[in-house]
Amino acid sequence: MGKLRSFQIDLDNLQGLYWAGQTVSGRATVDLESEMKMREIRLNFEGKGYVRWTESRGSGQNRHTVTYSATEYYFNNVMSVFGKGLSGGDEYSLPPGQHTFPFSFVLPPNLPSSFEGSTGHVRYIIKGTIDRPWRFDDHTVRAFSVLCALDLNQLPLASQGAEATDSKNLCCLCCKSGPIVGTLKVNRIGYVPGESIYFEASAQNMTGRECGMSANLEMITTFHATRKSRQDRKVINTIQYQNLNPGDSTVWSGDRFIIPPLPPSYLVNCNIIDIRYIIKLVIDPSGPAFDLNVPIEIIIGTVPLQSAVQQYQHTLSSVQPSAPPAIAMPAPSYNESILGPTNIKDEGDGEHTQGQLTFTPTYTYYNWSKTT
Template sequence: MGKLRAFYIELENQQGVFFPGQIINGRLVIELDAEMKMREISLTFKGLAHVYWYYTQQNSSGHYQTSTYSASEKYFEHSQPLFGEGMGMSDDNRLPPGQHAYPFSFQLPPNLPSTFEGEVGYVRYTIKGTIYKPWKFDYTTKRPFTVNALLDLNTQPNSACWTRNQQSKFLCCLCCKSGPITGMLKLDRVGYVPGEAITFNAEIQNMTSSVCGVHVKLYMTTVFHATTKSKTTTSEIARVVHQDIQPGETETWSGDSLVIPPLPPSFLVGCKIIDINYFFELIVEPPWPATSLCVPLLIIIGTTPLRTVVQQYQAQYGISTPQQPALPAPGPAPSAPPVEGASLMSDLPTPSYSEWLFGKTNIREEEDSEHTTGEMDYTPAYTYYDWSKLSQIQ
């Protein structure tokens, strides 16, 4: 890199996880081997959503035509000069060799949607540092961060209500020779937070002449909205497999559970071009070529748990006296927004903020050049409750 030995953004909150409205504190660090001429050093804070995909189809003349669909939302874009012209200096400045650290502070706007990296779209938040050099290429460094929007399950209708679904089907071409497959799935509530276990009850009746496989799975559906078209993708999150159901048998599946990993909250509130929903589904699989019987239930994944659930855990661990605030902000607490209802749920374990299971996404964008450095492969981190830690609150 020549004169530039190091160029990076360091956050006071090393996890890089924030709430809407929270203040981001950090510093831009530059290390030089020799003096460098420059016009200005600045930071750009940006939050946006973007969806994009291509669709190829055959037209009436037999030719294949590819269409592009896209849409964008900008939540904020703010530039902050740190040195040089933007600070009232000239446009010809020199930075001596050594390490230089420029502190910064930026308050996120309220009502931002959660960070999300999807198959054909994203909600993304970044800080970009730039050294503007006269008559030469600019140096840039990029630091993504995660925004976790709050979704209080206590404000969501039906979150505490039980839910049930039952479906039946006949196997293809066998409707006159055998009975149907019937599946029933029941949950004691609709609302959960990551770290909780979904405990379920299921009943499967196999009145066919075939052995059927059975499993339940948690999956996410994402709808990306472009200007004239929408696209839906489905991603499996986790599954639990049950033993096969023999012909003529009825099986009851009771008391099993599936723990919810770190995930963005349902709906992606605040974003108009991406929708997220979660489903818990019972699947009965007859032999090929018959299609599976699917029994889905819509669930809500939030960031603040139901009060009734917290009370159940408190009773389990013998806790009755408030000891600590619920859902503290990741990182330094003074700049965190208040959490509605926190005084009623003050015995929660401190949630961690863990990377989600779909792994890293390359966040290099068209505006990034070959000289852009920083964290280009990024994994968002989301709220996760370790309920076993309630036993440590005394």
């Protein structure tokens, strides 16, 4: 019958990270304890965007669940590495021991970046299958990250500053208090992971209540199904500031957000998932009242602004005077997403599926925080 010790896929790129258009190469390895009969060993290369969520409708006996979903394929290619797909025929066998099958696959251009979210994903996998006659097939899974370049130098708004102001009045029974006014400023809106976002905020509290102040870095993801869209908000980081007493005003500066490894803005080339980022000033009045939120949208790219690179190089030379002046764009490192791992097991994966069943995408990261 044949007994399988292990079935795995290894990539030549140990980080498992590729830019759209690059070649994915590696090998599938089958380790057998005894001879195994099979039809073939094949690899399925798949890139897919997928969105799905459910909502409850109605009440009582009329209560029901509505499912919203959408799918788009970027590629779906099958490659036979042993057996009938190469030689024809239906009966083959492999002797005991370890057997290695190399593969190479060119990614199409214009792929969206990898993304794993609670409601949808853009996912790239290689799924290996040992097709066995009259028995359950054996499978293995290997996911990898794909990056789509988002060059901030090609986006005119990325180098520009932004300012936002908003206000609100608090109501208590039939009385209206004076307003809360908040202003948020940034000197530019384009950044790459690893850079620091310095901001300045100001606030006036003309109410009779104490107000808390904080700033958030938030990720806003919109999932588009065929009949409806859904938006998820995730707070990436929060910075607290001192409370603001009634009648007081303040100016808040000097704090920063360091952008962690995150997917680039917009999720370019994906039509069913959109990603935006904001920094937001939050003024929270004590007692029953809605917060005052003052947001500014920022852009997170994969290629930094040239002006930011020059500033970084100037700062580096002042910190390390003996360092030679850098001319070329500094190369990024690549770090796993701050959003953490995702279970990528499909409905059809069971006890006969090996490999990588949890996955964390990898993104660009410029380790500039110590000097900027």
